[in-house]
Amino acid sequence: MHKEEQKLRQYAKIYICTIIAGLAVSGLTAFPLETEMAYLVKHVEILPISLQLWLGEIYHALKMTNLHYPFLSYGTDWLAFAHLMLALLFIGPLKDPLKNKWVIDFGMICCIAIIPLAIIAGNIRHIPIFWQMIDCSFGILGIIPLILCRINIKKIEILEAHYGLCR
Numbered sequence: 709m710h711k712e713e714q715k716l717r718q719y720a721k722i723y724i725c726t727i728i729a730g731l732a733v734s735g736l737t738a739f740p741l742e743t744e745m746a747y748l749v750k751h752v753e754i755l756p757i758s759l760q761l762w763l764g765e766i767y768h769a770l771k772m773t774n775l776h777y778p779f780l781s782y783g784t785d786w787l788a789f790a791h792l793m794l795a796l797l798f799i800g801p802l803k804d805p806l807k808n809k810w811v812i813d814f815g816m817i818c819c820i821a822i823i824p825l826a827i828i829a830g831n832i833r834h835i836p837i838f839w840q841m842i843d844c845s846f847g848i849l850g851i852i853p854l855i856l857c858r859i860n861i862k863k864i865e866i867l868e869a870h871y872g873l874c875r
Contacts, residue, residue, distance in 0.1 A: 713867045716860040720805045723853035723860070727815060728795045728802070730850065735791030738784050742770045762836055794818075801857070806868075809861050815854045822847030 709717075737744060745767040752760045773780050798815070800808035823844045830840035 720857045720860040723857035724802045726853045728798045731795035735788045738788035819847040819851035
């Protein structure tokens with residue numbers, strides 16, 4: 709393997725690990741929502757008042773829902789599970805980015821799709837616009853390492869084609 713290709717593969721692995729970590733953290737933190745929100749509400753003094761009020765409303769809704777209708781939290785358990793399964797999906801490109809570049813493409817499509825979902829569903833569900841923008845930021849930030857990874861995969865393909873012809 710050419711030295712440049714090794715470097716590109718190493719960077720691709722770093723980008724993919726970033727995505728795996730982000731998905732895993734998102735998944736794991738979706739399970740204990742009420743506990744997390746209770747902590748957050750107690751420590752929000754530094755946030756703008758509108759955000760403090762919104763977080764307080766979310767906590768109250770979660771607490772009341774879990775008290776009276778705990779089965780509804782099963783939906784967020786499935787959301788958490790989906791994040792963890794998506795994180796596992798990226799193990800393929802971690803092992804062989806060229807054979808599994810479709811996973812990177814899939815991830816980029818998902819990141820783009822976050823934006824209309826957040827805006828459309830956010831409006832339907834009466835989510836404040838600032839929170840919709842926070843949700844959109846996950847797609848915007850998530851696509852960056854995926855694009856960088858895809859660029860590296862393209863460069864690896866070019867190097868392999870070049871060195872394959874030279875052998």
